[in-house]
Amino acid sequence: MLNPxxxxxxxxxxxxxxxxxxxxxxxxxxxxxxxxxxxxxTFAITISLEQSQAxxxxxxxxWNRVVHGDQRFEIHRPIVAGDQLRCDCTIESARVVAxxxxxxxxxxxxxxxxxxxxSWSTLVFRA
Amino acid sequence: xxxxEVGHQFAPKSYLINRAALVTYADASGDHNPxxxxxxFAVSVGLPNVIAHxxxxxxxxxxxxxxxxxxxxxxxxxxxxxxxxxxxxxxVPANTDVELIVSASxxxxxxxxxxxxxxxxxxxxxxxxxxxxxxVL
Numbered sequence: 001m002l003n004p005x006x007x008x009x010x011x012x013x014x015x016x017x018x019x020x021x022x023x024x025x026x027x028x029x030x031x032x033x034x035x036x037x038x039x040x041x042t043f044a045i046t047i048s049l050e051q052s053q054a055x056x057x058x059x060x061x062x063w064n065r066v067v068h069g070d071q072r073f074e075i076h077r078p079i080v081a082g083d084q085l086r087c088d089c090t091i092e093s094a095r096v097v098a099x100x101x102x103x104x105x106x107x108x109x110x111x112x113x114x115x116x117x118x119s120w121s122t123l124v125f126r127a
Numbered sequence: 128x129x130x131x132e133v134g135h136q137f138a139p140k141s142y143l144i145n146r147a148a149l150v151t152y153a154d155a156s157g158d159h160n161p162x163x164x165x166x167x168f169a170v171s172v173g174l175p176n177v178i179a180h181x182x183x184x185x186x187x188x189x190x191x192x193x194x195x196x197x198x199x200x201x202x203x204x205x206x207x208x209x210x211x212x213x214x215x216x217x218x219v220p221a222n223t224d225v226e227l228i229v230s231a232s233x234x235x236x237x238x239x240x241x242x243x244x245x246x247x248x249x250x251x252x253x254x255x256x257x258x259x260x261x262x263v264l
Binding site: 023026027029030031032033035037040041042045046049050064067068069070071072073074075077078 | 180186197
């Protein structure tokens with residue numbers, strides 16, 4: 001069970017991820033996307049899911065029991081090669097339904113002071 | 128720029144999902160959860176077989192939306208919002224190409240903003256719920 005005190009708390013990312021053209025190209029091509037001049041709309045997940053995993057595991061949730069419930073992106077501008085993105089994570093909500101713990105994590109990908117992409121992942125930790 | 132009536136249906140597109148594609152996506156995305164690659168592991172945690180990453184399915188729908196936006200408005204078109212609920216798993220048996228059929232219809236068109244309702248169907252079953260995108264043309 002997630003400590004309710006963690007809900008609403010933002011954990012600021014301490015390191016920035018440098019986005020390479022290779023990583024954009026590999027991700028795009030894995031989806032059959034030919035345009036590699038900017039990242040596909042779901043690319044933010046490559047950073048946000050790892051950060052969410054670190055945050056939730058350190059909060060005591062078992063990543064082996066996780067199922068992705070839903071996902072939303074707000075893309076203020078496309079991610080491009082050369083971006084150095086910090087990821088701030090906030091646990092926006094946590095509730096228990098039929099023994100399953102349902103947690104929504106918001107991740108803001110930030111370049112300098114610019115918010116590039118916000119991502120909301122709802123993760124279901126099965127009982 | 129084209130104008131679209133509410134309810135306009137874009138032509139569907141078919142995607143083939145197989146085990147090799149899931150490995151490629153796992154490498155590209157960094158999501159190496161074994162339920163997407165290892166049949167014995169997937170079965171051991173109560174799944175019918177290997178299942179596709181939800182984000183892989185959503186990514187294919189993203190490719191569809193991106194291509195649709197480019198065909199409609201050229202390379203300046205952008206996906207501004209994109210969301211989906213993972214309602215049913217896409218089961219991917221060994222040595223099999225599983226067909227995913229993706230389609231879109233217009234919910235709203237105002238100014239340069241095109242709001243789409245998206246559909247992703249596998250074997251007659253909707254695998255994404257509430258799938259939507261906002262495209263700026």
